[in-house]
Amino acid sequence: MHEAFMIPTAANQNCSPIMSAAGRDYMTEAKSMLEQAASFTASGQHGAAMKLAYEACEHIAAAYLSGKTGQSLQPSDTTYNLFDMLMREDTPVCHAVLPPEQRGIVGSVSVLREIYEPALLKETTTSDARQMIEHVGGLFDLVEKITRKN
C-alpha cells in the first residue's frame, strides 16, 4: 500500500498536525536554506539558489508530515510528492478544508519543481531564482500558519 494511504484522515483523526521536534528542526533548516538562497541570488549564483530553494521545499514537506504521521520522514522528492498529494487532492481528508488560495500556493511550488531540471541550472536567471524563493517562502509561511493554529 502506498504510504499516502496510511496517513490518518479527517474521518478518524484530528486534522491539524502538531509540529514535532524533528519537524521544527526541518523548518529551521528550511528557513536558513531560503535565506542562503536569497544571498546566492544577490551574488548572481542563480543555479545554487534554485537548488537550495528546491531542497527547502522538501524540508518543509518533511516538517509538516512528521507532525501529521508522528514519524520522522526524511526530506526527499518522495516526501514532497506525498505532501503535495495530501495538501491538494480533493478527498475528504483534513487538507480539503484549506481554502483554494492556500492549495494554490502548494500547486505553484509543485509546478516550479516539475519544470526544474538539474541539467539546466546554468540557464536560470535572477528572476527565476527569485520566483522560486518567493513561492517556497509562501509555502513556508503557509505551513507555519497551519501548524501554529494548534
Added chain:
Amino acid sequence: MFTLIFKSLSEVICAKNHNYGAYCMNPSKQFQQQFGGLYTAALPYEQIDPIHRGALGGVLRDAVKHEAKVHGAAFDHAGFRNVMRAMATGDVEVLFFAAAWDLCEPKIIGATINFPSLSLQREGNDIIAKRGIYSEDVCILPGKVKELILEKPTGGDFPIEGLGMHFIRASIGHFAKKGLRGGMIPAGQVFEFSPDNGKIVKIQQQLGAELGQSHNSGLLRLDTLTDTIRNQWKMPVEVLGVALPNGEPDPNNFIVRWHGANGRQKIEAAFTKGLSTFKGTTVTQAQFISNGHSPNTPMVESVVASILKAADEEIRMRRWGRWNSQLPERFSPSIPLLGDKQQTYSALMQAQNNDLCAPATDRDSSLLVGLKPPPMQIHALNEPDLLSALCKLGAETRMLGPHAMQTASLDLDKASAAQAPTRSVELIGLERANAPQFTLAC
C-alpha cells in the same frame, strides 16, 4: 516575438468568440477547464492556420532546444529546418500544449512531436501489426509555465497530477479520439527514455507503460550494415508494405517478417522513417518482435541479419533520408540495355567509377542507389534473444549525450480505455522486393 504571436493569437480567438462563438462561447470544443481553474488543450498543428505556423517556428524550436539541453545533446539550428520541412510533408505529427487562466489569453506552453508508425503485438502464436505512434519528444517550456504561475488568479491551482502527466494524458486522449492525420487510430506508442530521468519514468509507470530493463530489452543504434551482418546466411524473409486508409501504400512504414519451423517460429520487424529533431537528419526507427519462439543461436542471428539486409534494401528503394525524390545522377547509374555495347560499357564503367570514388565510410556495394541509408535505432522490448543477436551483429547501445537510452511502449487502447481494440493494418506485398538491381533506361 512570442509576445506578438500570442497577442495576435488571443486577438484572433477573441475575434472568433465575438463573431463566431468558436472558442469562448463553447470552450469545451478546444479547451477543457481543469479542477483549479486552468483551461488546457492539446491542439494538433494545422498547416493552414497562420497562428499555428507562427507558433511552430518559435515554440517547436524552443521545445526541441530545451529537450536537447536536458539530455546534454547538441542542437543543430540548420538541421531544424528539416524538421519544419517534415511538418510540411506530413511526416511529423505535432500536438501543441495550450493552457490559459483566461480563454482570451491562451499560451502554447509545450509540444509533442510524433511520427505515424506501426505497433507490433503478440497475439497467441501470431504477431499482428496495428497503427502506432513513435513519440520523439514531449516538452513543457519552463519559461511559459513561469508566466502561467505569475498570471495565476487568486484561488487558482494547477492540475494535481502535474503538467507533464496532464498533457501526456491529453495527447493520448486526442489520438484515441481523433487519431493521426487521415483518421488512423494508433493502438500503441513506442518511445525512448533515459532510465536516469526519474520524472519521465514515474509518469510513464503511472500511465502503465512497459519500460525496458537492461537484462531483456534495449535500444540499439546501427549506423550501417556491418560485415558481420553481410556475412550471415541469407534466410528467406518477406517485405510487406502497409496500406493507408485510402488504400495507398504508406511511404514511411513497412514490415519485414520471417516465419520458420512451419510457422511456429516468427520474427518480425517494423521500420518507420523518423527524424532526429536535434540534428534534423533522418533516422529509421525499427521495432523487433518475436512470437516468443525464437530459433536457436546462430540461426537467430542469420534471421535478424536477413531482416536488416532486406530492410536496408527497401530503405534505399524508398530513398529515406533524401529530400530529393529524383535519383541523383552521379550515384544512380542508368544502364542503357538497348543501346550499343559502347554505351552500355561506358555506363557500367561510370557506375563502377562512382563507387570507387566514394569515401570509404560511404562506400556501398549496391549499384541501385549508391547512397548510405540513414542510421537505424532498433527497439527490442522483452526480447532477450533478439537483443543478444543484434549486439552480436554489431548494433551498439543508443546514447543521447552522456545517457544510455532504453526502449518503452505504451498500449494506447488500455491507456485511453478504448471501447474496442484497434484494428490491424492491411499488409500489402511489395513487388519491388524482387526487382532487378538496376535502373533501366530503355
